[in-house]
Amino acid sequence: MRIIVNLDKVLADRNMKSKELAENIGITEANLSILKSGKAKAVRFSTLEAICKELDCQPGDILAFQLD
Amino acid sequence: MLLIKNNFMSMFGPKYLSHILFYLFRGLSIFGLLSVIYYDVSFLIENFRHENDRYLIDIPLIGTFMKGEFQFNVILTVSLTLIFIIIFFFVLSNIFKALKEDVVFNHKTIKNLHYFTVLNLGVGPALYLLVHYVIMQKENYRDIHNLILLILFGVVALFLTTTFKKGVHVQNENDLTI
Numbered sequence: 686m687r688i689i690v691n692l693d694k695v696l697a698d699r700n701m702k703s704k705e706l707a708e709n710i711g712i713t714e715a716n717l718s719i720l721k722s723g724k725a726k727a728v729r730f731s732t733l734e735a736i737c738k739e740l741d742c743q744p745g746d747i748l749a750f751q752l753d
Numbered sequence: 754m755l756l757i758k759n760n761f762m763s764m765f766g767p768k769y770l771s772h773i774l775f776y777l778f779r780g781l782s783i784f785g786l787l788s789v790i791y792y793d794v795s796f797l798i799e800n801f802r803h804e805n806d807r808y809l810i811d812i813p814l815i816g817t818f819m820k821g822e823f824q825f826n827v828i829l830t831v832s833l834t835l836i837f838i839i840i841f842f843f844v845l846s847n848i849f850k851a852l853k854e855d856v857v858f859n860h861k862t863i864k865n866l867h868y869f870t871v872l873n874l875g876v877g878p879a880l881y882l883l884v885h886y887v888i889m890q891k892e893n894y895r896d897i898h899n900l901i902l903l904i905l906f907g908v909v910a911l912f913l914t915t916t917f918k919k920g921v922h923v924q925n926e927n928d929l930t931i
Binding site: 712728 | 925
């Protein structure tokens with residue numbers, strides 16, 4: 686069981702680069718990379734809110750639950 | 754008031770204390786190293802006075818001297834104890850060196866606390882038993898307080914090691930919270 690981060694897909698749909706998103710939501714590119722790679726242990730509501738606002742999407746579009 | 758408090762914290766805050774304690778304990782370990790070298794070399798090159806079965810080694814600059822019974826077991830005991838003290842202060846200084854870093858909960862602190870625990874719960878008591886019963890062949894318990902003190906240090910270090918291990922775990926999780 687694990688949480689999948691579909692941020693790359695949503696970014697591609699919006700034709701936006703990671704660097705641009707990181708700058709707009711106020712986190713570092715390194716942290717965004719950790720989030721995209723699935724290495725993050727947790728996501729703050731404030732970060733999730735900022736991403737959803739910037740990409741005009743729902744949390745479910747970015748995060749998904751997958752059974753192994 | 755807040756400015757005074759902030760200035761006070763920057764002068765005497767935890768990092769400042771870690772710096773001072775690092776230099777203090779590192780200095781003590783170097784002083785111990787120089788002492789044991791001077792002590793043992795003095796016997797090798799016969800740089801000591803011999804009076805009534807006792808040796809007297811003059812300490813330069815200070816004008817005082819080290820003295821004790823002129824017996825091999827006494828000299829060996831003093832040397833071994835000094836070597837233990839050197840390692841004790843060296844490891845202690847390494848703990849404070851690790852605590853100087855920006856992130857206090859790091860693997861270096863845990864490693865050095867682990868060494869300190871082993872030193873106090875393993876090496877120290879073993880050295881005490883070796884010196885007390887084998888080298889000096891004593892049958893009393895006069896110096897038992899040293900052993901109790903070492904074990905107390907070791908137990909405290911053991912608790913601190915466990916606490917820091919949990920701290921590192923929490924720190925890692927916090928670093929990976931985006």
